[in-house]
Amino acid sequence: MFTNLEHLGLAVHDLDAATDLYTKLLGQGPYKKEHVASEAVDTVFFQVGGSKIELLAGTSPESAITKFLEKKPEGIHHVAFEVADIRAEMTRLRQEGFTLLNEEPKRGADNKLVCFVHPKSAAGVLVELCQTISPTTHD
Numbered sequence: 105m106f107t108n109l110e111h112l113g114l115a116v117h118d119l120d121a122a123t124d125l126y127t128k129l130l131g132q133g134p135y136k137k138e139h140v141a142s143e144a145v146d147t148v149f150f151q152v153g154g155s156k157i158e159l160l161a162g163t164s165p166e167s168a169i170t171k172f173l174e175k176k177p178e179g180i181h182h183v184a185f186e187v188a189d190i191r192a193e194m195t196r197l198r199q200e201g202f203t204l205l206n207e208e209p210k211r212g213a214d215n216k217l218v219c220f221v222h223p224k225s226a227a228g229v230l231v232e233l234c235q236t237i238s239p240t241t242h243d
């Protein structure tokens with residue numbers, strides 16, 4: 105079950121400039137800046153009520169964000185939903201015919217296990233599933 109719209113991921117060229125802009129826009133600064141080596145991204149998180157904004161900049165030519173920005177303008181890159189049990193949701197989505205981009209959940213940013221649904225199977229939207237990692241969560 106999807107329990108919350110966890111974050112909107114925004115692809116940006118200049119993370120510092122985008123962080124300044126969103127600090128002015130939201131009237132508050134970010135609560136976290138995090139490098140995710142496995143995705144070759146730097147991320148900056150803002151809490152906005154029950155949801156978050158995640159700014160993302162690629163840190164290598166192979167980064168999904170770098171590749172995205174080679175073809176598309178800055179803007180919404182993905183939408184992330186919170187799930188209680190990411191493995192159960194992955195099984196359910198496969199049974200529903202969605203194309204998942206990873207076999208197993210992987211460690212994402214902000215203390216989450218994540219996986220992605222291919223935009224081609226989600227009406228053109230890259231969808232991320234996030235499960236908060238707790239002391240009892242196994243990767």
Ligand SMILES: CC[C@H](C(=O)O)C(=O)SCCNC(=O)CCNC(=O)[C@H](O)C(C)(C)COP(=O)(O)OP(=O)(O)OC[C@H]1O[C@@H](n2cnc3c(N)ncnc32)[C@H](O)[C@@H]1OP(=O)(O)O
Binds near residue numbers: 158181222
């Ligand atoms: C995990 C850390 C952090 C977190 O919150 O925890 C993150 O969110 S990291 C976010 C960055 N990582 C990812 O996005 C991983 C999943 N993404 C991928 O595997 C690729 O980006 C993929 C498969 C979505 C696209 O790969 P690639 O760019 O190499 O393929 P194409 O350019 O050929 O695209 C294929 C097709 O999809 C369309 N496309 C690509 N990206 C997006 C997007 N973000 N939203 C919507 N559509 C997208 C692209 O336009 C192509 O469509 P076509 O009609 O053929 O042009």
Ligand SMILES: [Co+2]
Binds near residue numbers: 111113158182
């Ligand atoms: Co994300």
